[in-house]
Amino acid sequence: MQTQPIDFHPPTEEAAPYLLPKPASIFAGRAKRFAELSAGHTLGEWLQFLGQLSQAQHEVLQGLPVLPLPDAALFEQARTHGMPPLNAASLPLPAAWQPALRQLAGHLASQAPEAGQVSLNKLLAASDAQLDELARVLLNGEPDAEQAALLPFVAAALQVVFTALASQLDVSQLQPLDVHGVCPCCGSLPVASVVRQADGISNLRYLHCALCNTEWNLARATCAACGDDEKLVQHHIEGSNGAARTETCDSCQSYLKIFYQEKDMLLDPVADDLATLALDMLVDEAGYERSGPNLLLIGANA
Ligand SMILES: [Zn+2]
Numbered sequence: 001m002q003t004q005p006i007d008f009h010p011p012t013e014e015a016a017p018y019l020l021p022k023p024a025s026i027f028a029g030r031a032k033r034f035a036e037l038s039a040g041h042t043l044g045e046w047l048q049f050l051g052q053l054s055q056a057q058h059e060v061l062q063g064l065p066v067l068p069l070p071d072a073a074l075f076e077q078a079r080t081h082g083m084p085p086l087n088a089a090s091l092p093l094p095a096a097w098q099p100a101l102r103q104l105a106g107h108l109a110s111q112a113p114e115a116g117q118v119s120l121n122k123l124l125a126a127s128d129a130q131l132d133e134l135a136r137v138l139l140n141g142e143p144d145a146e147q148a149a150l151l152p153f154v155a156a157a158l159q160v161v162f163t164a165l166a167s168q169l170d171v172s173q174l175q176p177l178d179v180h181g182v183c184p185c186c187g188s189l190p191v192a193s194v195v196r197q198a199d200g201i202s203n204l205r206y207l208h209c210a211l212c213n214t215e216w217n218l219a220r221a222t223c224a225a226c227g228d229d230e231k232l233v234q235h236h237i238e239g240s241n242g243a244a245r246t247e248t249c250d251s252c253q254s255y256l257k258i259f260y261q262e263k264d265m266l267l268d269p270v271a272d273d274l275a276t277l278a279l280d281m282l283v284d285e286a287g288y289e290r291s292g293p294n295l296l297l298i299g300a301n302a
């Protein structure tokens with residue numbers, strides 16, 4: 001493992017504070033990226049299946065109607081209290097999530113590996129109440145081993161619905177929150193951060209929500225979990241191009257990955273995160289705890 005001080009190019013532009021997800025391309029781009037990353041990878045079959053899962057998410061999202069957003073009073077309440085407007089952990093589950101899950105399971109039934117088929121069949125046979133219980137466990141709780149195997153699919157369906165909801169917002173409806181380090185749209189933790197290269201946001205770092213795919217700007221060389229800006233170190237695998245790194249914080253002993261678009265324009269924070277689990281192992285061994293989940297992997301250690 002190589003370590004290095006954080007290189008800091010000052011941003012060239014005023015930062016757009018929030019980037020809402022684009023429903024036409026977010027999951028389709030991810031599907032393509034998983035397919036690319038799976039070639040020649042030791043976890044190739046799994047990554048390939050996650051590509052099919054992402055493609056199924058894309059198709060279900062394209063078929064969703066416009067979803068009802070919380071009413072104006074709830075938006076105002078969230079604004080007054082510095083809370084996210086689509087707070088996933090506390091608002092009622094969007095009704096669209098169960099049909100989304102059943103459609104996803106239908107799309108994937110013929111493609112999933114054997115263990116995945118068993119999970120999908122269980123989900124297709126589950127009652128509405130059982131599905132809601134699984135969603136609540138994903139968003140708030142500690143899963144048992146049987147639930148854990150089902151949660152990546154539950155997460156995939158919730159990602160579709162929360163991405164649809166987020167994309168219906170206007171960025172003016174988002175604001176900095178009282179709590180540090182969570183998504184300003186849905187209150188979930190980030191999966192990773194990306195230093196982006198695009199018109200108007202060159203060299204700016206964005207945290208990427210694990211649930212709704214919203215991104216929010218955070219100054220570089222700042223810990224995503226605790227906000228410390230002095231005890232961060234980056235690590236990458238020796239011999240790699242440095243597009244994927246971990247950023248460890250010695251203030252709170254956490255880490256999160258950071259991806260550099262200047263090294264690879266096509267990277268996707270969710271797919272590239274799962275293709276670089278070797279990086280997680282290195283920093284796990286050094287005693288750092290990951291500060292945000294990848295929901296397509298959640299429950300794997302339960
Ligand atoms: Zn979010």
Ligand SMILES: [Zn+2]
Nearest residue numbers: 223226249252
């Ligand atoms: Zn920290």
